[in-house]
Amino acid sequence: MAKKNILKYIILGLLEKQELTGYDIKKIFEDEIGEFWRSNHSQIYPELRKLQEQKLISFRVEIVGNKLEKKYYTLMDDGKAKLNEWIFVPTPELLATKDEFILKLYFIDDKKDGKLEKMFEEQIMLHQEKLEHLKFRMQTIFASQKEKELNYGHYLILNHAINREEGYLLWLTDQYIYIEKNEEL
Template sequence: MATIGQRNRLQFIILGLLNQQPQTGYDLAKAFENEIGEFWQAQHSQIYPMLKRLEAAGEITHEDTVTGEKLAKKQYTLTPTGREKLVAWVSQPSPELTPNKDEFILKLYFIKDVDDPRIQPMLREQYRLHQAQLAHLQQRQATVFPDTSTIDQAYGHYLILDHAIAREAHYVSWLTQYLTPED
């Protein structure tokens, strides 16, 4: 399955997640909403086919398990081949800046006039959104890393959360700069 044209980063991220611990497709889908949702997203409709593809390529295997009476689960695990491929990807430089997209910023861009009455409500809405997201992330940090001693065992996780928090905090403070007090 050549896949030369595009980078197919999803496969590596799935390998990375499975390397942390064997998981089901469902578990992976949750991870894309929670742990790493700030930096990559994928729906289950994208995950299940990819798991089949990775298994066909011999990079992962699965074990069927049953919960309760007959709920079938597939627990996926990395093979040595898969682990090699993961290590190669992680060790490889990532020399491009990731493209960013931000619909809100573009809307502001298209409103040329400083005094356009739409600007302040838009800024306030974004403020609410990002403030809420920031609070949510801080909450999670407090839960996952209650004290500094817990950081070292999951340094990557700590970094990722720290970065997400810093990013949101920064977005919020940028917005604040342009907000005028509400009447």
């Protein structure tokens, strides 16, 4: 099966909300979308060019300062139609998540392996930090009921991310306790 170009649809969706520069899109990946989908900076600009060539988006140039040109991209009608078509196509498969920590655990054979405790300590710390960040984002972005209503999908995925991190932390903590006590996992 051919791999879908999801980046295309993410960019179309972002541009449906507002006019953005390539840099703005990169920042949204870092601050928001990166919680559930990753894309490299080097992928965004070529995708913007392709979308423009396909007449799904357009841009206007604004001069900033003396001569710095900024391209502001907007969604065209065909782009909106393509985005809506994608949103309403069923998502019948679950994709494997890429979790390097889980992959490393797979290769540990002995429950008394000395590396386990440090590995779990590190993951607990990382996931606690991520959970705090997500909760802060929730308070910042959705301080009012009106914000939830205006950006309900974003609210749902942020809520999902918080629940995911809480569940992951619970599992990590339970396993860490067993490892410390050297009990059956």
